[in-house]
Amino acid sequence: MSARAPRVARPRREVLVLERPEDLYEAAARELVRAVRSAVARRGAWHLALAGGATPRGLYARLAQEPFRDAVDWRRAHVFFGDERCVPPDHPDSNHAMALETLLSWVPLSRGAIHRIRGEAAPQRAAALYEREIRRIMEGATPRLDVVLLGMGADGHTASLFPGSPALEERARLAVAAESPKPPRARVTLTLRALNAARFVLFLVAGPEKADAAARVLEESPATPTRSLLPAARVRPARGRVLWLLDRAAASRLQRALIMPRPPSP
């Protein structure tokens, strides 16, 4: 009788619900510091991908303040982006512009440490240039980011991986052009290959409009066919940790007891 194929244990997702947005940002900042310190101790550098949208603004502002600003060695950081809108880097919709305004202008990064997606270029070319930049900085067939910050839309999208998008099925490339149903429509996004190679993925989700998608993502049956999962549910690094930080409103439809990760270090 053939031996049964060993079930690949999917790493457990950790879910933590926080009362207020500031608690969310504080918990996220502590978790990020912990992951960064581990990366620097092991490899002497750390590679971060920032999320776009509105939710992370509060986290970025918190990271730019004490005690977090001096809690990590920014000179050893390389900063990437999970996705970008195809707009100029100083455009109000640019994720790069938001990150610069809230965080990157306030911390002592080394010269050339910010690896933005060229939103001003044609999307396919921007995606190719971005992948080339990732591979210039990080080694390996599938480079492993130390920390990936992600948000989630009310439709369950993450980065610029939207439900039904062909970008979800990309297996070879690390970054591709994608279409958003909401403007700015033209995007560039990391693919699931890149996201699922990460050592640590931190989802930051807030607001009642996310509650239905959060419940679907976090409580879907393991038997659900992959292609039926919402994009955020498909971020499951085989060799990485996934922590979901939600505010009470975004967690309001969750049924099961929430798994509480290690308490934040003092």
Ligand code: 6PG
């Ligand atoms: C973007 C983000 C996107 C975002 C979600 C949630 O470029 O918009 O990468 O995936 O994280 O849309 O956005 P909010 O935080 O604004 O709700």
